[in-house]
Amino acid sequence: MMLRSIKSLATSPSSHILRRGYASEAVPDRKVAVLGAAGGIGQPLALLMKLNPLVSSLALYDIANTPGVAADVGHINTRSEVSGYSGEAELGKALEGADVVIIPAGVPRKPGMTRDDLFNINAGIVKGLCQAIAKYCPHVSIEILLKQVCLYATVKFDGLVKLYLALVNMISNPVNSTVPIAAEVFKKAGTYDPKRLFGVTTLDVVRAKTFYAGKAKVPVAEVNVPVVGGHAGITILPLFSQATPKANLSDAEITALTKRTQDGGTEVVEAKAGKGSATLSMAYAGAIFADACLKGLNGAPDVVECSYVQSTITELPFFASKVLRCFAPLSDVALWYPVRLGKNGVEEVLGLGPLSDYEKEGLEKLKPELQSSIEKGIKFANQ
Ligand SMILES: NC(=O)c1ccc[n+]([C@@H]2O[C@H](COP(=O)([O-])OP(=O)(O)OC[C@H]3O[C@@H](n4cnc5c(N)ncnc54)[C@H](O)[C@@H]3O)[C@@H](O)[C@H]2O)c1
Ligand SMILES: O=C(O)C[C@H](O)C(=O)O
Numbered sequence: 226m227m228l229r230s231i232k233s234l235a236t237s238p239s240s241h242i243l244r245r246g247y248a249s250e251a252v253p254d255r256k257v258a259v260l261g262a263a264g265g266i267g268q269p270l271a272l273l274m275k276l277n278p279l280v281s282s283l284a285l286y287d288i289a290n291t292p293g294v295a296a297d298v299g300h301i302n303t304r305s306e307v308s309g310y311s312g313e314a315e316l317g318k319a320l321e322g323a324d325v326v327i328i329p330a331g332v333p334r335k336p337g338m339t340r341d342d343l344f345n346i347n348a349g350i351v352k353g354l355c356q357a358i359a360k361y362c363p364h365v366s367i368e369i370l371l372k373q374v375c376l377y378a379t380v381k382f383d384g385l386v387k388l389y390l391a392l393v394n395m396i397s398n399p400v401n402s403t404v405p406i407a408a409e410v411f412k413k414a415g416t417y418d419p420k421r422l423f424g425v426t427t428l429d430v431v432r433a434k435t436f437y438a439g440k441a442k443v444p445v446a447e448v449n450v451p452v453v454g455g456h457a458g459i460t461i462l463p464l465f466s467q468a469t470p471k472a473n474l475s476d477a478e479i480t481a482l483t484k485r486t487q488d489g490g491t492e493v494v495e496a497k498a499g500k501g502s503a504t505l506s507m508a509y510a511g512a513i514f515a516d517a518c519l520k521g522l523n524g525a526p527d528v529v530e531c532s533y534v535q536s537t538i539t540e541l542p543f544f545a546s547k548v549l550r551c552f553a554p555l556s557d558v559a560l561w562y563p564v565r566l567g568k569n570g571v572e573e574v575l576g577l578g579p580l581s582d583y584e585k586e587g588l589e590k591l592k593p594e595l596q597s598s599i600e601k602g603i604k605f606a607n608q
Contacts, residue, residue: 252278252279252523253523254281254282255279255280255281255282255324255325255519255522255523256280256281256282256283256284256322256323256324256325257274257277257280257282257283257284257305257323257324257325257326257327257515257519258283258284258285258286258319258320258323258325258326258327258362258391259271259274259283259284259285259286259327259329260286260287260316260319260326260327260328260329260330260354261286261287261328261329261330261331261396261397262285262286262287262291262294262295262309262329263285263287263289263290263291263293263294264287264329264330264504265333265501265502265504266329266396266503266504266507266508266511267285267287267294267329267330268294268508269504269505269508269509270327270329270507270508270511270512271283271285271294271295271298271307272298272301272508273508273509273511273512274305274327274512274515275298275299275301275303275305275307276301276303277305277512277515277516277519278303278304279516279519279520279523280304280305280519281304281305281306282305282306282308282322283298283305283306283307283308284307284308284310284318284319284320284323285298285307285308285309285310285319286309286310286311286315286316286319286320287310287311287330288311288312288313289311289312290311291309291310291311292309292311293309294309295307295308295309296309316354316357316361317357317360317361320357320358320361320362320391321361321362322362323362323391324391324392324519324522325391325392325394325515325518325519325522326358326362326391326392326393326394327394327396327425327511327515328351328354328393328394328395328396328397329396329397329507329511330350330351330354330397331343331346331347331350331351331397331398332346332347333398333494333501333502333504334398334490334494334501334502335494335499335501336494336495336498336499338494339399339457339458340398340399340400340401340456340457340458340490341399341402341457341598341601343398343399344399344402344601344605347397347398347399347403348402348403348406348602348605350397351395351397351403351406351407352406352410352605352606355393355406355407355410355411356410356414358390358391358393358411359390359410359411359413359414359416360414362390362391363390363391363416390411390416390417390418390421390422391421392421392423392518392522392570393407393421393422393423394423394425394511394514394515394518395407395422395423395424395425396425396507396511398456398457399456399457399598400424400425400426400455400456400457400533401424401455401456401457401460401533401543401594401595401598401599401602402598402599402601402602402605403424403602404422404423404424404533404534404543404602405542405543405598405599405602405603405606406602406603406605406606407422408422408535408543408603408606409602409603409606409607410606413606418569418570419534419535419571420569420570420571420572421569421570421571422534422535422570423514423518423532423533423534423564423570423571424455424456424532424533424534424543424545425510425511425514425532425533426452426455426456426461426531426532426533426545427510427511427513427514427530427531427532428489428490428503428506428507428510429452429456429461429463429486429489429531430450430451430452430510430530430531431506431509431510431513432485432486432489432506433450433452433463433465433468433482433486434448434449434450436482436485436486436489437450437465437468437472437482440472440474440478440481440482441468441470441472441474442472443470443472447469447470448468448469448470449468449469450463450464450465450467450468451463451464451467451531451546451547451578452464452486452531452545453531453544453545453546453577453588454544454545454587454588454591454595455533455543455544455545455591455594455595455598456533456545457594457598458487458488458594459487459587459590459591459594460591460594460595460598461486461487462483462584462587462588462591463482463483463486463487464577464578464580464584465479465482465483465584466479466579466580466581466583466584467578467579476583479581479583480583483583483587489503490502490503493506513530514530514532517529517530517566518566518570520566521565521566521567521568521570521572522567522568522570524567524568527565528565528566528567529547529564529565529566529575530547530564530566531545531546531547531564532545532546532564532571533545534546534564534571534574536574537574538574538576538577539588539592540592541592541595541596541599542599543595543599544595546564546574546575546576546577547564547565547574547575
């Protein structure tokens with residue numbers, strides 16, 4: 226019988242039991258930490274998380290300039306209390322007690338660069354931040370099994386302590402490698418739970434929906450398009466054959482939509498002409514995904530998003546797909562596809578569904594690139 230779930234049991238003053246009103250409030254207290262909060266994505270993402278009524282505490286961390294962002298966002302009259310943390314010495318405080326940690330820290334692309342060109346700088350940033358996450362925000366849950374031995378009328382307690390991490394939403398590029406890096410760091414620290422680590426690929430879904438609605442002439446708010454694989458070039462595989470509402474698009478139109486979705490990030494990088502990559506649409510996408518995580522943690526049913534997670538849906542160890550809320554163990558996840566989110570993070574990784582011949586071909590083509598990005602991340606983390 227699970228009696229109670231507590232975070233940072235011994236050390237954190239912000240543990241669930243100590244949080245104001247936890248027992249009586251319908252909406253539980255939830256702390257969200259944004260790492261890289263003063264950046265192009267971090268600032269609008271901080272704003273959007275401040276507008277989210279599921280958040281009670283918003284911790285904004287960056288290596289510099291966070292006090293200004295926190296003061297600014299903190300004046301907004303919504304539920305959460307905002308605190309700003311600057312520099313490595315304050316990272317622990319920012320992370321302590323967090324339910325969801327969002328990481329948009331790191332350098333963005335300039336025209337002519339691939340996401341992989343960011344590896345040399347961002348891999349180190351992500352590794353350092355994940356080491357801190359492993360140290361400062363594990364959740365401890367205690368299951369106490371009460372065993373009554375009737376014969377002798379004695380009562381015996383067996384205590385079982387489990388260690389979980391906050392849900393980690395990785396935005397920093399190259400996502401195809403930074404998620405495996407995070408997984409390795411958590412494994413080394415003994416805190417890895419594949420249900421709690423997500424590569425945020427929501428922006429590809431957002432783009433696929435927008436482009437499809439425009440081409441199919443259907444209301445964008447009604448559109449659904451799964452996007453699977455990874456988050457770079459051809460590893461981004463939108464499944465327009467499964468898009469709804471259905472539309473009668475030609476093969477040429479599907480090919481063009483696929484290519485535009487795969488090149489969406491580059492389209493923005495070129496339009497910004499050296500001033501960075503997508504920030505506003507990414508903040509929107511990051512806020513959608515973090516909201517899904519919070520809803521899942523709070524027990525909402527059927528929270529499904531695409532995310533790049535550990536997977537066994539293909540032979541690749543990480544893959545993006547839909548994640549479903551259920552309590553299945555996730556030892557198998559490894560490509561980006563839909564996942565159901567719940568109290569434990571990923572509750573179920575959904576399959577790819579029926580693919581068109583074009584999508585099957587795309588799936589085979591993306592595997593070598595995704596595999597090599599995963600291996601690069603794992604190798605770096607273990608150096
Ligand atoms: N997953 C996606 O779909 C997606 C979409 C857009 C951008 N991105 C990626 O997100 C990252 C950030 O993009 P941006 O436009 O916000 O860049 P940015 O340069 O505007 O902001 C990055 C922020 O990270 C901070 N930072 C650097 N090192 C840090 C550290 N060790 N700890 C904490 N903060 C640190 C910087 O100070 C800066 O404020 C890039 O890697 C970019 O490629 C991913
Ligand atoms: O394209 C980039 O470099 C940023 C991001 O991954 C995106 O898809 O917009």
